[in-house]
Each structure stands twice: as structure tokens, then as C-alpha cells.
Amino acid sequence: MDTSNPAAFVNAELLHFYVGRRVRALTQVVRSDGGIVIGKSTDEKQLVVKGSPPPAPLTTFVEVFGIVNNDKSITPDIWTNFGDAVDMVSYNKLCQLAHGEYKHLFL
Amino acid sequence: MFSASQFDSATAFSGGGFMSSQPSQLNDSSPAPSKSRDSQGLIPVTVKQISEASQSGDEKSNFVIDGVDLNNVTLVGMVYEKVERNTDVNFILDDGTGRIKCRRWVNETFDTKEMEQVMNGMYVRVYGHLKSFQGVRQLVAFSVRPVTNFDEIPFHFIDCIHNHLRSKLKVEGITSGNPSSISSLNTAVKSEPNGSQAPSSNPGYAQYSVDGLKDCDKLVIDYLQQHSDMSDERGIHVNELSRELKLPLDKIMLSLKTLGDDGLVYSTIDDYHYKQA
Numbered sequence: 001m002d003t004s005n006p007a008a009f010v011n012a013e014l015l016h017f018y019v020g021r022r023v024r025a026l027t028q029v030v031r032s033d034g035g036i037v038i039g040k041s042t043d044e045k046q047l048v049v050k051g052s053p054p055p056a057p058l059t060t061f062v063e064v065f066g067i068v069n070n071d072k073s074i075t076p077d078i079w080t081n082f083g084d085a086v087d088m089v090s091y092n093k094l095c096q097l098a099h100g101e102y103k104h105l106f107l
Numbered sequence: 108m109f110s111a112s113q114f115d116s117a118t119a120f121s122g123g124g125f126m127s128s129q130p131s132q133l134n135d136s137s138p139a140p141s142k143s144r145d146s147q148g149l150i151p152v153t154v155k156q157i158s159e160a161s162q163s164g165d166e167k168s169n170f171v172i173d174g175v176d177l178n179n180v181t182l183v184g185m186v187y188e189k190v191e192r193n194t195d196v197n198f199i200l201d202d203g204t205g206r207i208k209c210r211r212w213v214n215e216t217f218d219t220k221e222m223e224q225v226m227n228g229m230y231v232r233v234y235g236h237l238k239s240f241q242g243v244r245q246l247v248a249f250s251v252r253p254v255t256n257f258d259e260i261p262f263h264f265i266d267c268i269h270n271h272l273r274s275k276l277k278v279e280g281i282t283s284g285n286p287s288s289i290s291s292l293n294t295a296v297k298s299e300p301n302g303s304q305a306p307s308s309n310p311g312y313a314q315y316s317v318d319g320l321k322d323c324d325k326l327v328i329d330y331l332q333q334h335s336d337m338s339d340e341r342g343i344h345v346n347e348l349s350r351e352l353k354l355p356l357d358k359i360m361l362s363l364k365t366l367g368d369d370g371l372v373y374s375t376i377d378d379y380h381y382k383q384a
Contacts, residue, residue, distance in 0.1 A: 001154070001208070105271060
């Protein structure tokens with residue numbers, strides 16, 4: 001059993017708390033070209049993912065696991081297609097709860 | 108009852124060498140009397156919570172989280188390092204809070220078919236039983252299902268938080284014996300200008316029963332106590348209770364019935380006026 005490398009649930013607002021650390025974020029893909037994917041975070045702000053997605057086409061919503069860079073972009077290692085209809089509001093609320101009072105259940 | 112049947116299905120599905128040394132242990136382990144009312148069948152957890160669970164009992168591997176004995180758990184995470192063997196399938200489940208080894212015994216075609224659907228890198232929902240094997244906590248899974256609706260992922264973690272809160276409230280209610288500790292957790296509490304007890308404005312918390320007296324009942328009896336006028340034989344009208352405590356009338360009537368059965372209140376001139384006994 002290994003809890004040494006957890007990923008924190010983040011939206012754009014929480015990114016700065018986790019610079020250099022592993023996070024997971026749900027994003028609505030706005031644009032994807034040349035090794036950068038621009039998306040909308042669950043709290044309606046811009047999210048930049050600096051990496052190329054896997055060969056399979058991206059759905060509208062994608063969850064990304066990765067490390068937060070100094071410029072608040074994410075360098076991804078795992079991409080998961082979440083489909084074309086997913087509730088961003090619940091995920092956003094989860095980010096707030098998991099960062100706040102209930103952090104000890106996650107990190 | 109529910110958890111007992113879960114135990115049986117767990118042993119039926121698992122079989123094999125891993126479980127066979129401990130079946131009597133499973134049947135013998137009985138929840139402590141104070142927890143038997145609250146023993147839950149299936150608890151949503153994160154791997155982090157499992158790593159921090161304490162173990163109760165002698166050498167029995169009874170895990171305890173938030174004061175609740177763990178029978179079966181459910182997790183949502185990604186599958187890694189899937190290894191298929193003749194009698195079982197092993198994999199690592201990574202739910203973002205940690206990684207845990209899982210084992211799914213495959214005895215029948217149903218089991219094999221189920222595990223064939225599961226691939227590395229895929230999100231799955233796992234139901235299983237926690238075991239400690241040579242000091243390492245592992246999960247014996249009896250159901251592994253690929254996630255198809257991805258709302259299930261935030262749902263599961265919110266479910267973990269919700270369950271954690273519920274168990275915490277139950278423990279606090281039993282140990283402190285003071286239901287007002289529950290109303291202090293409510294986010295918005297309105298305080299009356301004449302200094303009477305601030306009513307709970309979050310009816311959601313009124314459902315958790317503490318020491319047999321529901322939160323709602325306590326509010327009603329406290330209100331009656333504070334507003335009782337010995338010279339006024341009529342008592343308090345139920346509409347006033349509903350309005351002042353911000354609770355629906357049917358809840359008030361239910362509370363009054365419970366309190367009346369316990370001999371704590373009585374109706375006066377009609378069924379809508381009550382006084383504290």
C-alpha cells in the first residue's frame with residue numbers, strides 16, 4: 001500500500017497551492033494544437049495543459065493528472081476522456097472540499 | 108443482517124487459499140455492542156483512509172475508520188499492473204490518494220468475463236473486503252466494474268466525505284451526549300433577539316438521531332421550555348413552532364407525537380396546542 005504520491009483535486013483557483021506537486025483536474029477542452037491544450041477549468045477559468053494528448057481523439061471533457069508548473073500550467077502524464085456530458089459543478093465543489101476541511105481524507 | 112449476508116457472499120466468491128485460512132475468523136468477528144447498531148454494510152473510502160484505519164481485535168484484522176467497523180468497502184480508481192492467473196486476477200488500484208493491491212478470485216465464467224473487461228489505465232468501481240496480509244493492507248475484491256458515467260468519480264469522493272461526516276457525527280453524539288454539538292456544525296444559525304436558543308436552519312442535520320432524541324424533537328422541547336408561560340394554560344400553537352423553528356409542520360407534529368409518547372409534552376385545548384409536561 002502506497003500513499004506517497006497523491007494527486008490533489010484542483011480547479012484553476014487552487015493551482016497555486018500545488019506548484020511542483022501532483023494534481024488532477026477536470027477540464028473542458030477549448031483548443032488543442034501543437035503540444036498545448038487550452039481548456040476551461042471547473043471554476044470557469046482558463047487551464048493550460050502543456051503536453052500532447054494520446055492519439056485517440058479527446059472528448060469535450062478530459063481529466064488530467066500531472067505536475068503543476070511555475071506558470072500554473074500542468075504537465076500531464078495521464079489523460080482520461082470523461083465524455084461529452086459531465087457535471088463540472090460537482091467536480092468543482094469536490095475540489096474545494098478536498099482542499100479545505102476534508103484534505104486529510106485525500107492527501 | 109445486511110452485513111452478515113455480505114460476509115457470506117464474500118467467502119462464497121473468494122474461496123481459494125487466501126481466504127480459507129480465515130473463514131472462522133470472519134464468522135467469529137462480531138461488532139462491539141456499542142457499534143452493532145451502526146455497523147454498515149458497505150462504506151465508500153479512499154486509499155488514504157484505508158492507510159490510516161486502525162485495527163481492532165486481537166489478531167483479527169478488523170479495520171476501524173471514524174469509529175465504524177469496516178466490513179466491506181467500495182473504491183473508485185484506475186487499474187494498473189493487472190496480472191491474470193488461473194485462479195485469480197491481481198491488480199493495483201490507484202484512486203489518486205494512494206495505491207492498494209487488489210485480488211479478485213475467479214472461480215466461475217462470470218468472474219472471468221467480468222475481469223476481461225478490466226484493462227490497465229481504466230477507471231473502475233471496486234467492491235471488496237479489506238484484509239491485512241503479512242502486514243500489508245489489501246483488498247479482496249468481489250466486484251470490479253468499469254466506470255462508464257464519469258460523474259461517478261466526483262460522486263464517489265463526495266460520498267466518502269459524506270460518510271466520514273456521518274460517522275464523525277455519530278461518534279461525537281454518543282461520546283459527548285450533547286445534541287447541541289450537532290447544531291454547532293450547521294453553517295447558518297439564526298439567533299433570536301430575546302436570546303432564546305438559536306434554532307437550526309439546516310433541516311438536513313435534523314435526521315441524525317442522537318441518544319434516541321432526534322435533533323428536531325430537542326428543538327421543539329427546548330422551545331416549549333423557553334416559551335412556557337405558567338399562567339397560560341393553552342400552551343403553544345403548532346404553527347408558532349413551525350414558524351419559529353423553521354421546520355415543516357409535519358415534522359413538528361411527528362416530534363410532538365414522539366415527545367407525547369415519552370410523556371414530555373401534552374396537548375391542551377386541542378390537538379394544535381402543546382405544553383411541556
